[in-house]
Amino acid sequence: MSPILHMLEQRIESLSPQERRLAHYILQQPSTVIRLGITQLATQCGISPATVTRFCKTFHFEGFPDFKMKLASELAQQSIPSSYQDIIAGNPLAEIVKAIETNHITSINDTTRLLDLPKLEQAIGYLTRARRIDLYGIATSSIVAQDFYQKLIRVGKNSTSFSDSHMQITSASTLSSEDVALAISYSGETKETIDALSCAKDNGATVLSLTQYSNNKLASMADIALFSSSLEQGVRRGDMASRIAQLHIIDILFTGMISAQFNDSVAKLELSYKNVQRYRKDSGGFE
Secondary structure, eight states: OOHHHHHHHHHGGGSOHHHHHHHHHHHHOHHHHTTSOHHHHHHHHTSOHHHHHHHHHHTTOSSHHHHHHHHHHHHHTTTSOOOOOOOOTTOOHHHHHHHHHHHHHHHHHHHHHHOOHHHHHHHHHHHHHOSOEEEEEOTHHHHHHHHHHHHHHHTTOOEEEEOSHHHHHHHHTTOOTTOEEEEEOSSSOOHHHHHHHHHHHHTTOEEEEEEESSOOHHHHHOSEEEEEOOOOOOTTSTTHHHHHHHHHHHHHHHHHHHHHTHHHHHHHHHHHHHHHHHHOSSSOOOO
């Protein structure tokens, strides 16, 4: 199933009766939907065109044309296998290696298909110009936040990353309109992360979110919402593929920032590399 259709299926019970009727129609006849105009679709579902537009914006699309274009793109790629394997008791090691490889590659492919390049470019611009960058994440998401932090510190970017919810609020309280806060949460509903981003927003910072592809609380708060694949299934998976998908986006953001300020950034990367080699106590190479 495509990420868009999966998102609708997951969230359908939370929609209003009219929006639920529209979601059912899209799930049952996605190929038909991409050939219809907004008025035709509204008539087929017995709703108003305004409801269709509102529905699309609820799921972070610019409008119905944007929704159709992205749905059509996903349907065109449905021939590519997209299935995740959960942890299985007694699975031979060779099968585990194959399953993890497939899960990670699939997660990256699904996430790449979800990328909104104009929004991604905007996010990179905000991060590049920011006086300071705050990174918020709890549990597994804190690992992703820490990964971005260690990248930013190598190029001299003033940034902080806290997994402690009190420290997140403390740091967010000192932000201003010159700063950026990026909140990371797979569900998009982590209360501590929502609180930290809300505090940053109240203090005038530009706020970004990185969540699964859904109409979640964190994404609805953000000035720019970035999404990773939401197709990973299974209660025993340990958020492995979803973490890889989030790191995929972090790498894209960081590379975009380096590219935008190439000469200065590369010089700082080289300097940090040389200094780590110089000051290491052992004689080994850089790790």
